[in-house]
Each structure stands twice: as C-alpha cells, then as structure tokens.
Amino acid sequence: MRKISFIAALLLVSCTDFFLGKDPTNTPIEIFDEFWNGVDDCWPEFESKRVNWDSIYNIYRPQINQKTSEYDLKNVLGRLVNILEDGHTTIYPKNQAKIGYYPRYDFNFYGLNWIRQNYLTYYKYNSAIGYGLISQDVGYIYIGTFGNQDEQYSIIDQIIQDFNKVKGIIIDVRSNSGGNKSPRQIIASRFADKQRIYAYERYRVNKQQPTKMSDFVADDIEPSGSVQFKGKVAVLTNRYSFSATEEFVLSMKCFPQIIQIGDYTNGGSGTSPILKELPNGWSYRVSTSLLCDLNRKPIRMGIEPDIIVYTTKEDSLKMKDSIVERAIVEVLK
C-alpha cells in the first residue's frame, strides 16, 4: 500500500512539474534573482524615481554567489529595498525583523495620551478611534490605524452626532501607518459634500517595459452614512502618516471645508502591494500602483500640508501641541 501511495505521489508530482514547470531552487543566487525579477515585473516607480533596475542588478548580483551567507544576503537585499525608497516593498525573513525602508523623521507628535491629558474634556475610544471635546466648539478625533474591522469605524456616525454643536473638528492621523481602503472610505464619506475625485493611480501594463504605465485611473469618494459633518475640519499629519492614511488625507483634502495641517506625510507613492515568496521560505511585498495627487503628481515627497506647522519646544514646555493649537485657530475661523 505504501509503495502504491509513493508511486501515485511521484506520478502526481512529475505530472505537475511537467505541466506547471519546475520551481526555483533555494540558493542565494536564485533568491536574489527571484526578488529582483519580482520587483522588475510589477514595481510602478522605475520612471518616477529614476531607478535603473538593470544597473542595480549589475552592481549587486555579482556580490552574491552560492556560498553567500544568510546574513550577507539580507544585507544585499536590504540595499536593494533601500534603493527603491518604497515603504510598501518589504521582505519578511522567517522569524526575523522585516527588511524595509524606514527613513527617520521628526515625530511632531507626543502621542494620544498626551493629547488626552492636556486637551480633552472627555474621552471615548475603541481599538481604532479615540475622540473627545477640546472645547464646546472643537471636537477631536484620533485615528490610530485604518487596519481594523470596518465595524470599528462606524463609530464615526456616533461621534458626529456627539459633536453636533461643535463648529469644527480636528482629525488627527499623525503616526497612523495605514491599513485598508474600506475604513478610510467610511470615515471620509461622512465629510463628503458630493462625489469628488481625490487621487489618480497608474499601473504597469506589462513586464517587458518597466517604465510603460497605464493611463491615470481616477479614485473618487462620495457621501455615505446617516450623518454628514459640513463644518470646518483640520486633518493633522506627520511624516509617519503613511499608506492608506495618505489616501485618507487626499480624500479629505478634496473637500473645500477641509485643510491639512502639520508636517508632510510619509510619501508612499508606491502602493497596493502584493505578496510574493522567495525560495528560502521568506516572503516579500511589492507595490503595484503609483499613487498621484489631483495634479497627477506621484506623492513620493509626501502630501504637502495646506499649513505647515511643527511642534516646538517652547509650546511643549507649556504643555501645548503647536499643531493642535494652530488647528483650533483654523477650524474656528
């Protein structure tokens, strides 16, 4: 019986290999090539970031041979990831820290607890959103992630009802590193006055021409939900507002009553990453879409605030957040 099972399994595998082709083998060279090819096939920023991926191959591929250690392989792949300067193109070594692009910036944010202690007269929260009143006229909402279940974000209807007497709302997405499309749409739709285009995306059209891109595909947002807030809104950002958060910022900025205050966002112009795998059991993600603002420019430098404000030492010593202070002034204008 064991023999029959073995022969059956052997036949299945050889039949599968015959029709589907052999898998790459687990060697440092094939791991390097697999990652290089995976990026080459679909990464959307070769043109906008002026990256010559063939040259990168010619420089780094000779540094890899069949005896390259895992440590050295990680270092070389890490250099490739950093050349792309794309926070969505990341390698996940098994049981180790991921290899990604993590530039350092000033935070311009002291954390939600600090805001809560120094500004809010009351505070309610769930695992995604915290909110409260700064004064009778100004409401404050902190969104820590767009990565939770949609139900967590439906609380926005309750918040807007609680804020029915305020003149303006501050929505703080500083240090929000993103999440999914649906949650950010749920929030933004409650501030929409009508359907509007907020961004454009471009995609690779084939693997042979790395710089050939699709036409601009418009992303739009429209009103949704039981209540809409039509007063003034300030969206607070910092350099750690990334990914889905940047799309949220773009979708909010397209409405006339909403302004962005604080620092530039991270600049995740490469977005919509897909998950791929490497022969040694690691996996990696690669961006497949180029996110552009309403001027059809990739947001690689970050989304520029309408009012640039940084936190200052002087304000912090007075237990004040310079960005929140400016936002209060702006929403009450």
Added chain:
Amino acid sequence: MGTGWIYYAIKDQSVSSFTHSGSASPVIFFVKADGEKSKNHIQLSYASSFLTSSSNGFSTNGQIGYLQFAHHRKFRSKSNNILFFVGGLFDLNINFRQSSNYSGVSDINGELITSLSPSLLVELPMRKDLLSAQVWSSIMAVSFQAGYARSLPPQLNLLGISEFSTINWRMAFSKSLAVKWNLRFEYQFQLNNLRKFETLTSLSHQLTTSVIFKVN
C-alpha cells in the same frame, strides 16, 4: 451527488514562481438528462483546499468552484457496443485564493473563467452498467480577472486559444445498484492555462464516487 478526492495545483506567475498544491474533498452535484439521441449533463462542484509551496513562503487557502453544462448528440455508429456522441460544453471555473505569510500579511487573488469547448463522448454499455470516456478542449473563453497589475479592479477579457487553453479528460463507470439507483465512479483531469497578462496554470486530478437517483 457525490464526493471524493481532488489534487489541485496552481502556478500563478503574477504572485509566485512556485507551484501551490494540496488536496481536498470536493462536493459534487449533477443532473443528467439522457434521451435516445442526446445527452445533457449539468455538474456543480466545490472544494476548499489548503495549498502550500515547496518554499513555504506563504500558505494559501484556495476555493475552487466549477459549473459545467454539456450537451451531446449521438453520432451514427454501426456498432451498438460502442456509442459515440459529439457535442459542446460550457465550463465555469471560479478560483479564489487567500494567501498569508507568518507575519500576518495577507493577499487575495482570484479569477473567473468561462469557456466553450467541443467535446467527444464515448460510451461502452456493459449490460446494466456503463463505461464512458470524454475529452474536451476549449476554443474560446471569457475571463473576469485583475489586469496586469493585480491591484487593478477586475475586468472582462475575451480570450482566444492563444490566451486560454484547456485539456480535460473524464472517465466514468456507472454501476447499477437497483432499478432507480446507480453508483458512479469518476476520474477527471483538468489542465487550464491562462496567458492573459501573466501566465496562470492549474491542474487537477479528481476521483469521485456519486450516487445517482433516476427520476424516469
């Protein structure tokens, strides 16, 4: 209706250079309407399979849905021992795959492919039992899938033979159990090759046992 065992393997070049494979127990429903000169066959099957690759870079849960409508007409034959039928069939394959790695990062892929195929069916009656063999291969198809970039919204694509091809083979043996009851053993091989945007190849071997109740 019946059940059995399916071995399913897929290589989706837009996601991975690795073959992801696994086995599962499919559930099958089918209706056969046989006349003197024609045969109609409707089959619906579903299987959910945990797929892995040799790299173990991520694991995939694959959902495989399949609907087939086939119509065959008897071909003139001098012998009553072997019956030949020719016809056409419509296949609908729905594949949905959710992959996730050990860091909790996940991704969803899938496609819907409908195809039209000429088909040849050969039957060998054996007293009350029946042995049959069938082959078919698609001549045109329509896919509903994301574009070259997987993150694009799905779109409809009309596919010629150069973009979608299949080889299908089915062998079945029907054993009469009682006046209105039959037992059917079936082996089906399916190979699909989709070459729109990126190459996606899948194959399956399916062994099933079904119980058939004759209405008339």
